[in-house]
Each structure stands twice: as structure tokens, then as C-alpha cells.
Amino acid sequence: ISKVVIVACGTAAYAGEIARYAIEKWARLSVAVELAHEFRYRDPVIDAGTLVIAISQSGETMDTLMATRYAKEHGAKVLAVCNTQGATLARESDAVLYTHAGPEVAVASTKALVAQITAGLLIALYLADVRGAQPAAELQRLGLELLKLPAKVTETIAIAKIGEQLGETFKDAKSVLFLGRNVGFPVAMEGALKLKELAYIHAEGFAAGELKHGPIALIDQGQPVIVIVPSPNAPDSLNAKVVSNIQEIRARGARVIAIAEQGDQSVADFVEQVIYLPSTEQLLAPVLQVIPLQVFAMALASAKGLDVDQPRNLAKSVTVE
Numbered sequence: 254i255s256k257v258v259i260v261a262c263g264t265a266a267y268a269g270e271i272a273r274y275a276i277e278k279w280a281r282l283s284v285a286v287e288l289a290h291e292f293r294y295r296d297p298v299i300d301a302g303t304l305v306i307a308i309s310q311s312g313e314t315m316d317t318l319m320a321t322r323y324a325k326e327h328g329a330k331v332l333a334v335c336n337t338q339g340a341t342l343a344r345e346s347d348a349v350l351y352t353h354a355g356p357e358v359a360v361a362s363t364k365a366l367v368a369q370i371t372a373g374l375l376i377a378l379y380l381a382d383v384r385g386a387q388p389a390a391e392l393q394r395l396g397l398e399l400l401k402l403p404a405k406v407t408e409t410i411a412i413a414k415i416g417e418q419l420g421e422t423f424k425d426a427k428s429v430l431f432l433g434r435n436v437g438f439p440v441a442m443e444g445a446l447k448l449k450e451l452a453y454i455h456a457e458g459f460a461a462g463e464l465k466h467g468p469i470a471l472i473d474q475g476q477p478v479i480v481i482v483p484s485p486n487a488p489d490s491l492n493a494k495v496v497s498n499i500q501e502i503r504a505r506g507a508r509v510i511a512i513a514e515q516g517d518q519s520v521a522d523f524v525e526q527v528i529y530l531p532s533t534e535q536l537l538a539p540v541l542q543v544i545p546l547q548v549f550a551m552a553l554a555s556a557k558g559l560d561v562d563q564p565r566n567l568a569k570s571v572t573v574e
């Protein structure tokens with residue numbers, strides 16, 4: 254294959270964005286992530302050298318199904334990442350990687366997302382392996398880090414309870430902004446989507462580097478901002494760059510909650526609260542980072558007396574256009 258195109262909708266598309274960082278970094282393959290409903294009507298350039306990865310919890314999302322049918326008609330191979338045994342997407346694809354998250358009853362995607370991100374990381378490692386894109390020792394190191402994640406997820410679920418206290422604090426917020434950088438950017442967008450869905454609060458996720466290009470104009474006294482802070486070990490001084498963003502928004506009155514790595518001393522002085530998560534490899538961190546954001550959305554919804562399992566106007570599976 255010469256390129257990968259990931260098609261999905263909503264939260265599944267954010268899992269795809271996270272997979273993109275890992276596939277490009279580890280397997281050295283070009284990846285595009287497309288919202289399925291945009292992809293199918295855009296006359297996209299795909300051929301037999303394209304691997305299309307379709308991510309869907311339900312496997313019945315009409316737009317994702319139609320995008321994969323388009324891809325197959327144009328000669329691409331389709332790999333489904335699906336949580337539902339025997340779903341239409343799984344049956345129509347050339348291969349399927351089941352996420353085995355178990356039935357997800359609530360409308361909002363939570364554990365399914367964690368499993369989708371993990372599946373994306375596994376695909377990235379597999380592609381890196383078969384393409385010989387990384388030394389075997391590096392792949393082994395990354396694989397071992399991945400194996401440590403279940404215990405770290407358990408730890409994170411306990412830590413994320415801090416997020417529950419934030420429900421009362423922010424329940425009257427009119428808008429909440431989320432900032433992330435690199436693989437933390439799709440995490441930020443997912444945090445915003447979860448808050449919209451569950452708590453009916455306007456929320457936007459931004460790439461932290463984009464702040465000065467517009468979004469900083471939104472920062473006013475008391476504006477809540479959740480920041481996903483890269484590990485101090487992340488390359489390219491990303492941690493320091495995001496800490497600098499935090500200082501900028503703090504100076505303009507933002508109330509900042511940071512999601513940072515345990516042991517990171519750089520943020521505590523500039524924020525209202527830090528939620529410290531277990532340390533892991535940079536590209537694996539989203540598996541943990543999405544959890545306190547899910548708890549935060551649930552806490553705000555609960556504080557507002559809303560039904561977190563059945564939000565208004567939403568269906569679990571969107572089987573029409």
C-alpha cells in the first residue's frame with residue numbers, strides 16, 4: 254500500500270486522528286483521516302494501493318458504510334475496526350479487527366473509544382513491523398509499553414474521580430475550551446464533543462499552536478479551558494510550548510485545568526487544578542487522557558441533572574444520512 258485513508262464519524266473519527274499520528278510516526282506511511290460523509294461525496298483519489306480503515310463502534314453508521322462501499326468500488330482494500338460482532342461494516346469489509354469493548358449501552362462512546370484508539374495503535378505497530386519501518390527492538394519496546402496500559406487505565410479511572418468534583422464548579426459555564434498539541438489535539442476535540450453531547454455546553458477543541466491565530470480572542474475572565482499537556486519527555490519541546498500557552502491564557506483570566514503526566518512540575522503554578530496521569534509513551538497517552546475528559550463531561554451533566562446515558566436528540570447508531 255502507498256497510503257492509508259481512515260474514514261469514520263464523530264468520536265470514531267477522533268480515534269482515527271490519533272491513529273494517524275502513530276501510523277505516520279511508526280510505519281512511515283501517509284495517512285488521511287476523513288469524515289465519512291465528506292469523503293464519499295468529494296470524489297476522493299483512492300486506488301488499489303490505498304488501505305481504507307473504517308472505524309465504527311456500531312458497524313452500522315450509514316455514512317461510514319457508504320464510504321467503504323465507495324472505497325471498494327474504487328479498488329481499495331477495507332479494514333474495519335468495529336465493536337459489534339457480525340455488523341454490516343464487518344461483513345462488507347475485506348478484514349475486521351474487533352475491538353471487543355463489550356456492549357456499549359450509553360449513547361456517548363467511552364470505552365469503545367479507548368478500544369478504538371488501542372486498535373489504531375496496534376495497526377500502526379503492525380504496519381511498522383511488516384514494512385520494516387522501525388528497528389525490532391523499538392517495536393518490542395513500544396509493544397511492552399502497550400501491555401502496561403490496562404493497569405494504567407485502571408489507575409487513571411481512580412485518578413479521574415477528581416474530575417467529578419469539577420462538575421459543580423463548572424456546571425454554569427456557557428462555554429468550555431479544550432487545548433491540545435500533537436496527538437493531544439484530537440484528544441482535545443473529543444473532550445469538547447463529549448461535553449456538548451452530555452452537558453449541552455458549547456465546547457471547542459483547538460490545537461494549542463493555533464491559539465494566537467484566532468481562538469485566544471475568546472479568552473476572557475473566568476473562561477474555563479482544559480489543557481492536555483504533553484509529557485516533559487515529548488520531543489520538540491512540546492511540553493514547554495504548551496506551558497507557555499497556558500501562561501498566555503492564564504494572564505487573560507482563563508480558569509485552567511491541566512491534564513498532565515505524573516512528575517511534571519512545569520504546570521502546577523499556572524493552573525487551577527492538575528489531573529496527573531500515569532506516564533507512558535507520548536503516542537499511547539491518549540488512551541489515558543480521554544478518561545478524565547469523559548468523567549468531566551459526565552460530572553457536568555450530572556451536576557445539571559441531565560441523563561448522561563441518553564442525551565437528548567442523539568441515537569446510539571446513526572443509520573441514516
Ligand code: M6R
Nearest residue numbers: 263264265309310311314361362
Ligand atoms: O457507531 P459509530 O462508531 O460509527 O458511531 C460514530 C458516531 O456517531 C459516534 O462516535 C458519536 O459521535 C458518539 N455519540 C460520540 O460519543
